[in-house]
Amino acid sequence: MATPLPTLKSRPLTLTYEIPISKTQKFWNGIKEGKIYTTKCKKCGKLSFPPVADCSICLSSDAEWVELSNEAEIETFTHVAILPATFQKYEPYTIAIGKLKEGVRVLAWLKDVKLENTKVGMRVRLLPKVTSESMLTLEFLPI
Amino acid sequence: MRNVAIIGVGNSKFGARQDVNLAELAFEAVKPAYEDAGITGKDIPFVALGSAGGWYEETLPAVVTAEYCGLTGAGLVHCEAACASGSAAFATAYLDVASGHNDVAIAIGLEKMREVDGPTILELIGRAGYYFWEFHNFGITFPAYYALHATAHMAKYGTTQEDLALVSVKNHKYAAMNPVAHFQRVITVKDALESAVIAWPLKLYDCCPVTDGASAVILASEEKVKEFKIDTPVWVAGLGYASGTANLTNRENYVGLTAARAAASRAFKDAGVRPEDIEVATAHDCFTIAEIMAYEDIGFCKKGEGAKLIREGQTEIGGKIPVNVDGGLKAKGHPIGATGCSMIYELTRQLREEAEKRQRQVPLKKYVALAHNIGGTGHYGYVTILKR
Numbered sequence: 001m002a003t004p005l006p007t008l009k010s011r012p013l014t015l016t017y018e019i020p021i022s023k024t025q026k027f028w029n030g031i032k033e034g035k036i037y038t039t040k041c042k043k044c045g046k047l048s049f050p051p052v053a054d055c056s057i058c059l060s061s062d063a064e065w066v067e068l069s070n071e072a073e074i075e076t077f078t079h080v081a082i083l084p085a086t087f088q089k090y091e092p093y094t095i096a097i098g099k100l101k102e103g104v105r106v107l108a109w110l111k112d113v114k115l116e117n118t119k120v121g122m123r124v125r126l127l128p129k130v131t132s133e134s135m136l137t138l139e140f141l142p143i
Numbered sequence: 144m145r146n147v148a149i150i151g152v153g154n155s156k157f158g159a160r161q162d163v164n165l166a167e168l169a170f171e172a173v174k175p176a177y178e179d180a181g182i183t184g185k186d187i188p189f190v191a192l193g194s195a196g197g198w199y200e201e202t203l204p205a206v207v208t209a210e211y212c213g214l215t216g217a218g219l220v221h222c223e224a225a226c227a228s229g230s231a232a233f234a235t236a237y238l239d240v241a242s243g244h245n246d247v248a249i250a251i252g253l254e255k256m257r258e259v260d261g262p263t264i265l266e267l268i269g270r271a272g273y274y275f276w277e278f279h280n281f282g283i284t285f286p287a288y289y290a291l292h293a294t295a296h297m298a299k300y301g302t303t304q305e306d307l308a309l310v311s312v313k314n315h316k317y318a319a320m321n322p323v324a325h326f327q328r329v330i331t332v333k334d335a336l337e338s339a340v341i342a343w344p345l346k347l348y349d350c351c352p353v354t355d356g357a358s359a360v361i362l363a364s365e366e367k368v369k370e371f372k373i374d375t376p377v378w379v380a381g382l383g384y385a386s387g388t389a390n391l392t393n394r395e396n397y398v399g400l401t402a403a404r405a406a407a408s409r410a411f412k413d414a415g416v417r418p419e420d421i422e423v424a425t426a427h428d429c430f431t432i433a434e435i436m437a438y439e440d441i442g443f444c445k446k447g448e449g450a451k452l453i454r455e456g457q458t459e460i461g462g463k464i465p466v467n468v469d470g471g472l473k474a475k476g477h478p479i480g481a482t483g484c485s486m487i488y489e490l491t492r493q494l495r496e497e498a499e500k501r502q503r504q505v506p507l508k509k510y511v512a513l514a515h516n517i518g519g520t521g522h523y524g525y526v527t528i529l530k531r
Binding site: 004005007010050077079080081082083084085086088090093095097105107109115121 | 162263266269275283293294344390391
């Protein structure tokens with residue numbers, strides 16, 4: 001193997017962003033209560049997921065919070081074998097996009113189903129979850 | 144809008160370029176572009192540099208590059224459109240000349256990706272969608288974004304993993320003949336199918352490599368083409384650009400890219416040509432499924448028939464529409480921000496009938512070419528049509 005060419009190491013920089021969630025707090029609190037909330041525009045009736053404080057269709061900022069069902073159908077999925085830097089400590093995971101019966105789509109991990117048994121069109125449940133690291137998230141589970 | 148010609152192009156060697164820093168890499172593309180046009184930086188009043196950045200140390204790559212390449216003083220802008228940053232720079236430079244604001248402009252595409260480790264690259268590109276809703280909790284990677292499309296395309300149209308492998312085999316075949324390509328070797332369908340899974344159903348050979356590279360394109364008005372005595376100008380015939388939602392969940396489906404379809408239809412309208420007029424194309428094959436979707440989104444075939452096109456060899460030289468005969472992103476390499484300009488470099492060389500090596504030269508009658516460049520997972524779409 002060839003000797004690596006000379007390089008100079010830059011000064012290291014670690015970045016952590018503090019992301020405001022005041023306008024979507026109902027969604028994050030809902031997870032702790034075991035519920036999935038999203039927003040519906042009071043003016044034009046558009047149901048959004050992810051939840052939004054401001055409607056991109058009619059530009060109204062008058063939204064109401066509604067609870068979503070947990071019934072979903074898998075539209076597509078992948079099994080991620082090679083993981084990014086901040087996910088190195090996890091086992092490979094399956095990411096799926098599911099369409100809820102209300103019509104909105106959600107992207108989340110699909111748990112407890114082997115890759116060979118995962119199919120487009122399969123029906124699953126979407127559940128809120130507080131992880132062992134206290135992260136607030138959603139996951140799909142088999143029915 | 145007035146006519147604009149490409150009067151000079153240059154492309155660095157693509158690959159793992161630990162021998163050069165960011166500005167030195169750009170120089171390898173810019174100097175040959177000056178020489179190709181027979182001008183210098185002093186003749187260029189406007190510079191648009193496309194680079195996604197994040198994996199190299201400089202925050203202002205346009206400023207660093209302009210100084211190093213003798214372009215300081217010119218109007219300067221840094222364009223970001225993820226993997227289509229080079230096309231965004233090209234479009235910006237084109238519009239500057241087409242509007243009459245300047246008579247000459249240069250677009251430079253530049254990326255130095257290999258100064259950080261592999262998991263960090265996956266992290267940075269994985270965040271290039273909607274970090275807050277799709278990466279933060281779910282660690283989606285770029286291969287995974289396209290794998291979601293591959294799964295959907297396979298389920299709906301019966302596209303197979305073998306079809307995906309055929310794209311890789313074709314693009315490696317042409318890269319092996321392209322002196323600037325990252326990979327210089329052919330592979331087999333078996334090699335592709337047996338390679339390690341990255342994000343199922345995509346395997347190592349379905350994915351473009353992590354590449355360092357630069358490319359440059361000089362544009363000029365008709366008067367300048369005459370003044371500089373350019374013997375073979377290549378004209379920008381049409382340009383189309385469009386965008387898609389940040390959240391993948393807000394897309395209509397996962398079997399094509401709306402931004403690509405919209406950009407293509409705008410470019411065809413702008414150029415006054417149709418898909419059947421195109422004689423050579425570069426398509427955004429960051430992953431093999433992306434090339435199959437590109438055939439359909441551009442209109443080289445009907446929706447769902449992309450796999451048939453590759454199975455029949457219609458996108459090879461001698462087929463209906465040769466695509467990525469430079470090796471594509473898959474095997475020439477995909478230095479994110481350089482790719483858009485590198486596509487223009489390749490098509491300009493093809494239209495001038497000077498492709499290296501000669502076996503890669505597509506036979507031409509109408510002299511019409513198309514570049515399809517996608518940023519993110521269909522977040523940005525750019526389609527450019529060129530004519531000699």
